[in-house]
Amino acid sequence: MAQTKSDPNYKIIAENRRARYDYAIEDDLECGVLLQGSEVKSLRVNSANVAESYASVEDAELWLVNCYIAPYEQAKTWGHEERRRRKLLVKRKELARLWSDTQRKGMTLVPLVMYFNHRGKVKMKIGIAKGKKNHDKRADSAKRDWGRQKQRLLRHGE
Secondary structure, three states: OOOOOOOOOOEEEEEOOOHHHHEEEEEEEEEEEOOOHHHHHHHHOOOEEOOOOEEEEEOOEEEEEOOEEOOOOOOOOOOOOOOOOEEEEOOHHHHHHHHHHHHHOOOEEEEEEEEEOOOOOEEEEEEEEEEOOHHHHHHHHHHHHHHHHHHHHHHHOO
């Protein structure tokens, strides 16, 4: 996701910061999101949450479940449901790989970030992840703390 800062269309809408703490992300995948007009308008004013959502492969389709997009106030008559299931757009080979990872290897599909790409289209980055146990989280925390302490020691020359 290395984008130039001067690009006016690129903008992060929602980020799942807790995902990297709770899951060990093996791989990630960019996919499109099938949205209604009022959902896109609502996303333009930055009102979405992907923290409690997940993705699943059902009936040879990829779905985003429990993603919150706030209702758009100006679309009173033709609004949208806030937590409806939204279809994610991926290629057939990628879908087959995602299905095999979730069914055979026991992985889960976690949304990492939702953003507007450089063309102004809504995209979602999905992580193929395995859940961490408590001891894994403690080990990561200790590793991160040691890295900070090491940087401090190198900076001060002790």
